[in-house]
Amino acid sequence: MNVDLVGGYYDAGDNVKFGFPMAFTTTMLSWSVIEFGGLMKGELQNAKSAIRWATDYLLKATSHPNTIYVQVGDANKDHACWERPEDMDTPRSVFKIDQNNPGSDVAAETAAALASASLVFKKSDATYSKLLISRAIKVFQFADKYRGAYSNGLKPDVCPFYCSYSGYQDELLWGAAWLHKATKKPTYLDYIQVNGQTLGASESDNTFGWDNKHVGARVLLSKAFLVQKVHSLHDYKGHADNFICSIIPGVPSSSSQYTPGGLLFKMSDSNMQYVTSTSFLLLTYAKYLTSSHSAVKCGGTSVTAKRLRAIAKKQVDYLLGENPLKMSYMVGYGPKYPERIHHRASSLPSISSHPEKIPCQAGFSNLNSESPNPNILVGAVVGGPDEHDMFPDQRSDYEQSEPATYINAPLVGTLAYLAHSSGQL
Template identity: 60%
Template sequence: MQTLNSFSLIILCSMLLSASAFTRQDYYTALNKSILFFEGQRSGKLPANQRVNWRGDSGLSDGSAANVNLVGGYYDAGDNLKFGLPMAFTTTLLAWSVIEFGDLMQNQLENARDAVRWGSDYLLKAATATPGSLYVHVGNPYNDHKCWERPEDMDTSRDVYKVSSSNPGSDVAAETAAALAASSIVFKVSDPSYSEKLLQTAINVFKFADEHRGKYSDSLSSVVCPFYCSYSGYQDELLWGASWIYQATQNPTYLKYIQYNGRVLGAEDDTYSFSWDDKRPGTKILLSKSFLEAGKQGLQEYKTHSDNYICSLIPGSPNFQAQYTPGGLLYKTQGSNLQYVTASTLLLLTYAKYLDTTHGVAHCGTTVFAADKLRALAKQQVDYILGDNPQKISYMVGFGNKSPSNIHHRGSSIPSVHKEPGHIGCNEGFQYLQSSTPNPNIHEGAIVGGPDNNDNFSDDRNNYQQSEPATYINAPFVGALAYFSSTT
C-alpha cells in the first residue's frame, strides 16, 4: 500500500468535486436499512414490532450459568457471541449518531432510538447484575467458532465472564460508562426516568473503572484475545468515559478530572485510528465541542489535536498521512477495513458541525480547511461504500443494484427457523458455510468488511475479512447517512 502520489491526489480531489451519485432519498433508504441491520443482530426475546422476520428468539438463558439475567444485547458480527467492549462501543456511537444528527432522521428517529435502547438495556443488566462487577462477555468463543449454527439453534456453552476489583477491566468498564452516559442524553427528553437510571449507572461504572485500573484482556485474555484484545490499553477509555459523563451532566467534577488527568490518559497522543479499541481521536473531537461551543478553558488543546486528526485525513494537507485505495477509499487494514471508514465519516461530519458553531476552520500547519471540505471527504467515503466505486458494488447488503450476497454470517446463511424449524446442529450447519448458493436471508443494511487496498472485493462467505458485517461498522454510519439524507 502506498500513500497518494500526485496523480492519485488529482483523481481523489476530482471525486470530491464531482456531482453526487445519490439523492436524498437514496441516503434515506440507506439510513433505514442501516438501522434495520441492528434488528437482525438482536439477541434475546424479540419484540412484537420486530421487522427482520427471518430471525427468532435466541439466547434466552444467557446469564443463567452465573444466576444472573444477561438476556438481550447484540451479537457483534457473524457469530453468536456477545462481547462487551464492541457492544458498548456500538451503543456509544449509535447514541452519538442520534445526539448529533437525530433531528435529521425524520421517520427513522424512533427506530434509531430503539437500536440504542436494545444496547443500553443490556448494558444496564451487565452493570447491575452483581454489585462490584461488570459482566463483559457471554459465550465460549472457541466452542462457538467450531460451529456454524443459527443463533436460534445454538447449543454451545453460554459461559459468562466478568471483571471485578480483583480482575479489573477499566477499558470495557469505561466504555460501558460512555455508552450509558451517551444513551442517557438520547433519552433525556423522551424518557427522563430511564435517562436518569442510565446516567447514574454510568457514573457508578466509571467510578469502578477508575478505582480498579487494569486491562480487561489481562484479566480475561483466554476469552477476549485475539478477538477483542485491548491493544491500546485502558487510558483512552477512561478519558472517553469521563468525557461522555461530562457531556451528560456538565458536572465540573468531570471537567476537572479531564483537565488533571488528560495528559496521563493519552490526551497528547495523536493517533489516527478511531475504533472499538482506540478512542483517542473520538475523545478529542467530543471535547472540542465544549471548547468551540462553550469556550471551556483547559480544553483548548483538544481543538488542536482534533485538527491534527482531521488534517491527517485530508489529501493536500501538510499533515496528510492517511492511505487511500486507487478508487479513493480510506484504507487502514485488510481485516474489516470499513469499520475505520465509517468511524472516520462520523468524526468528520461531527467536527464539521462543531466548527460551524463558531465559523471555525481546521488548521493544518499554514493551510486551513473549512467545514465543507470535511463534509466533502466524508461524502466521498459514504458514496464509495454505497456503490460509487471501481467495482460498482454497494458494500451495504440490500442497497443498490448489486451488493454482497454471500456474507459471513451464520443467521443469514442458514435457512430461517420460520422456514426450517427443525434443529440444525453445530456440524450440520457447515454445509451452508461452504455452499456457493447466496444467503437465503438477506441481512438488509449490513455493511461488510469491504475491499482490499486495490479496491478488489471477493463476495465469498469464507473470506470473513471482507465479507463479515459487524455492529461497530454500521453504528457510526447511521449518523453519516442521517446527515446526507437531509442536506444533499
C-alpha cells in the same frame, strides 16, 4: 452466575455477546442521535429503540456493584460451530470483571454508553435517563478505581476476538468526556484536566474504533472548547485538528492511505469500520466548526467545514456503490451488493424453510458453499474491499465479508446528515 443477561446484540456474524464492542456500538448510536437526531425524521424512534435494546442489556450487566458481566458465550466453542441462533447449543458461559480482575477499558466504555444514552432519553423518558446516568457514574468510578485491561484476566476468553490492544487509558478519557457532557459536573472536567496528559496518546494516533477512542475523545472535547468556550480544553482542539489534517488528502501532514478508487484504507481486517467512524467524526467536527465560525489549519492550507463534509460524503458514496466495482457494501442496497456474507443466520436456511435442527458441524457445508446467502441481511455493512478496491465476496473471508454492529453504528448519524442536508454540502 444467576444473573439475567437476556437481550443485547451479537457483535457480528457469530452468536456471542461481547460487551466491549457492544458498548462502543451503543455509544456511537447515541452520539449519532445527539448530533443528527433532529434530521432522522421518522427513523428517530427506530434509532432510540436500537439504543434502548442495548442499554437495557448494559443495565443488567452492571446490576451488581463493582462487577460487570462482559461476555456471554464461549467464543472459541462458538467459532467451532456454524449454527443458527435458534439452534445454538454452544456453552452460554458468562465472563465478568470485578475488583480482583479489573477491566477499565470495557467498564469505562460501558459508562460512556450509559452516559451518552442518558442524553438521548433526557426529554422523552426522564426517569430512564436518570437511571442511565446514575449507573454510568457508578460504573465509571469502578473503571477508574480498579485499573487494568480486561484482556489481562480474561485473555483466553476475549482474545484474539476483542483484546484491548490500545490499553484502557483512552476509555477512561472517553468515559470522563461523556460523563462531563451528560452531567455538566466540574468533577469530570477536573478529572480530564488532571489525568488528560497521562491518559492521552501520541498525536500521530489517528485510528478510531471499538478498541481505540483517543480521536473520538479529542473531537468530543473540542466541542466544549469551540462551542461552549471551555478554555482549559484548548489542547484537545489542537489534537482534533491534527487528526483532521492527517485525513485530508494532499496537505503536507496527511498520513492516511486511500485506495485507487478513493476509499480510506486503515487495515485489511474490517476496514469499513474505520471508514464509517472517520466519516462520522468528519461530519461532527464540521458541525462544531460551523457553530464556532472556525476552520482547521493544515500547514498553509485552511480546511473548511465544507471540505470535511465533502470528504465524508465521498467515503459514504463509495460505500454505497460509487466505486470501481460498482458494488454497494451495504447488503440489500443497490443493484449489486455482497451475497455471501460471513454471518451464520444469513447463510443458513431459515427455521421456516428448514424447521429441523442443523447441528454444530453440519452448518459448515453452508459456510463453504458458493451459493448466495438465503436470508438477505438488509442494511448490514461488511468489512469491505482490499487496498486495491477488490472484493471477492467469499463467505469464508471474514476480514472482508463479515458485517458488524460497530461498522453500522457510526453510519447511522452520517446517513441522517447526508440524507437531509445535501443542499448544505
